[in-house]
Amino acid sequence: MVVMISVENLTKRYGGYTAVDDVSFAVRPGAVTGFLGPNGAGKSTCMRMMCGLTPPTSGTATVLGKPYAALPNPGRHVGVLLDASAQHAGRTGREVLTLGAMVMGIDRSRVDEMLDLVGLSESEASRRIRNYSLGMRQRLGIAHALLGDPQVLILDEPANGLDPAGIRWMRGLLRGYADEGGAVLLSSHLLHEIEVVADELVVIGRGSIVAQGTKAELMAASGTTVRTTDDAAFAGLLQQAGLGVTPTASGLQVEADPLAIGQVAARHGVVLTELRQASSAGLEEMFLQLTAYDAREEVAA
Structure with missing residues (x-):
């Protein structure tokens, strides 16, 4: 089986606290893999390790067969959205995408294509990001992730701040991306956000994998x-x-x-x-049972 993202025995400890504990899973092309768990379960830490932002204590994470940091011009291969609020507040949306295009060495016409794709108008693209709503920042972040026409998307809670129409739009966008052969890793603490679009699910609780498999397999298990x-x-x-x-x-x-x-x-x-x-309600019940001990806000993500 072709694997686009491979996570093997990934562990991250901060002193005596283990944020991620021996996590292993794979993401294949042509599929949306939902990475599910309560707030603080370890999803964001895992994704930061995949993208080379947080060094693991042990284990490995590779994208397209290499550590993220070893990829040449990584934005052309992997689109990443980890924090939509981490964009430069003083720049306009267009400036952010134009700078990204310059860094990646791609034609600036791609900027207009991405603005159209995510539904940001010319007036919105010319607005300073400090004046963006969270939903607009999410759309801009998705545009930036797709800017280099990557083979893989790694998205952490991309539906935060989107209204119901925006969430439906995002699902359609990611479904189309996967149907064309791309690989998507999509994290969320809310099952219903991604249950409709995900082909495979990885459920994490308190830093460890508690269930994984295709959606059909997990529904049958419930x-x-x-x-x-x-x-x-x-x-x-x-x-x-x-x-x-x-x-x-x-x-x-x-x-x-x-x-x-x-x-x-x-x-x-x-x-x-x-x-x-078992329907999605059964799947939700299974998810809540598997992660009930970790469903709290205090634990670091």
Whole structure:
């Protein structure tokens, strides 16, 4: 399998505190990989290590087979957006992109293409960044990440500050980029922001990977929701059949596919009022369970 980003046993310690603990995963071309975890779980630290901004304590991170710092003219290969607020407040949006084009050695006509792509008008592009909203800074940051026509995008919380229309626009942009063969690593602490667009998910909590796989695999792992006229009695029958059952507010969460559950119901004449494969709601429940111990603001990202 072709790998665009490879993270192997990546660890970062600050004194006695371990921010990232033995993290390994890969990002392939043609896919959007969602990097999920609560605030403070270690996502930003991982991404800073991938981009050469924070030295790892141990482990490696490579992009296109090399450490980021070893890439010639890296902006032509990897587009990065780690902090939309870290742009020079006194420059205009156009000036930021023009300077980027000069540094990368690309035609300045690309600046107009990117401004059009991200929906910044001429008047907005001529405005000082100190007068930009966070959503406008995010759009400018995405324009800068795409400026060099890179093969890989590394984006940390790019939906922050975007309104619902902006989030939908961003999803479409990233989906189109991946469909053309690009690789996207997209971090968020909010599952619904990227659940629609992501092909693969990496879930991190307290600095360690707690789950990873395709979206379909993780949804299957979260089981099937079932409701009957007597949930308690049916739970006992399912357990007798060797199936894992967890009562929830919406019925029973069963660690099996709908066919296996339906067969148990048919054998015992149980009336089912609901039977459905885990949906995004099931995926969200799994995400919250996996990261519940780390869902707090105080931990450093």
